Amino acid sequence: MALHKGPEKHEERAMSVNPFFGEANPVGGMTEAPPTHRLPDAPLPPSTAYQLVHDELMLDGNSRLNLATFVTTWMEPQAGVLMAECRDKNMIDKDEYPRTAELERRCVAMLADLWNAPDPSAAVGCSTTGSSEACMLAGMALKRRWTKRNADRYPGARPNLVMGINVQVCWEKFCNFWEVEARLVPMEGDRFHLDPQAAVELCDENTIGVVGILGSTFDGSYEPIAELCAALDALQERTGLDVPVHVDGASGGMVAPFLDEDLVWDFRLPRVASINASGHKYGLVYPGVGWALWRDKEALPEELVFRVNYLGGDMPTFALNFSRPGAQVVAQYYTFLRLGREGYQAVQQSTRDVSTSLAERIEALGDFRLLTRGDQLPVFALTTADGVTAYDVFDVSRRLREGGWLVPAYTFPANREDLSVLRIVCRNGFSHDLADLFVDDLARLLPELRRQPHPLTRDKGTATGFHH
Secondary structure: OOOOOOOOOOOOOOOOOOOOOOOOOOOOOOOOOEOOOOOOOOOOOOHHHHHHHHHHOOOOOOOOOOHOOOOOOOOHHHHHHHHHHOOEEOOOOOOOOHHHHHHHHHHHOOOOOOOOOOOOOOEEEEEOOOHHHHHHHHHHHHHHHHHHHOOOOOOOOOOOEEEEEOOOOHHOOOOOOOOEEEEEOOOOOOOOOOHHHHHHHHOOOOOEEEEEEEEOOOOOOOOOHHHHHHHHHHHHHHHHHOOOEEEEEOOOOHHHHHHHHHHHHOOOOOOOEEEEEEEEOOOOOOOEEEEEEEOOOOOOOHHEEEEEEEOOEEEOOOOOOOOOHHHHHHHHHHHHHHHHHHHHHHHHHHHHHHHHHHHHHHHHHHOEEEOOOOOOOEEEEEEEOOOOOOOOHHHHHHHHHHHOEEEOOEOOOOOOOOEEEEEEEEEOOHHHOOOHHHHHHHHHHHHHOOOOOOOOOOOHHOOOOOOO
């Protein structure tokens, strides 16, 4: 969560109350305007409080036009009704809400089967508030397994985690919070994600695991999980080091099983110890729900699991968050039930079709060079073509915002800080029709951008729209 603080100077500005908010008597509705940064002295009518909040939220961006976020922005009305019916159920109270707990268990079983666990009945998993929490849990399990194997050296030895520099920021947070050294494989040339051999070269006896990403947030590309596992197999043969792999499938874990069935990335690889995914991304559920699964009980150290009395029985739990609504888990089960494998395949294929078509049409404009084409995740990155000098990607991002389109522009990390890109995320609900409107708006901006004397962005650090 973002950290906030109060205003630098106490703000006395009050909110403006429309007289018409007094439904029966406009004059009666003109109560004392409430302050913005301290509690009002007196209550407001519910209709007035609602309208004040509603009006301010109109200044937010339109989520359907947000091509920065991976998070689901559209669900069926029936899913919304179910979520409303479950928003008062506390997910952590398994005993009070046993059917919600059962739906969570069924979702875990479905994912274990989808991700080809050797024995789905032996796989263990849980729901989380999102992939960030799921990654934290997976990282904790990796560290605890390493700690047990190295009890004679730890805490003297410092554990490390190997991953590409393109990982989502939650992995950096994990390493910081749990005192693990982050060993990052930098980008090189046209390789924008982890290289298996470079990852292996960073491994040693203190490596708790290697993270492979099925769908980089930077450009939508899959990392080569099978090649990574093969390289680690060879490392074990040479040195005896047995380094597990965690697959961060935040997005691709809900795309590849349906569109890339021949791609081997999941529990079919014996070295893959755990997988996470976001239900609220390509799992097609509103935020926030994620999933963490381990291939078997041995992959999740027992001492990390807490047990609660559940209907007179035993309910193991593993979580960082506690109280949270059961609505998102119920919505995930509804979506699994509603779509099935064929439905998910149809939805994800449609989204990929929009992505690849949009990428081709943007490339045809002539001003841009594609780095990826949206044919893995329905996500692609692009930069300005070599001959474009009048404007840069930050100018494009800023001008698109004038039409309501939210498209992030950002600079790649080491060793490609020289490369600034736009990234476009296509989700269910972003249709071919909306893509047509987007291309039309972009084409309409280009003549003005081409007439600029030079790029107008001075501080690219503050101009970036990339916040994961």
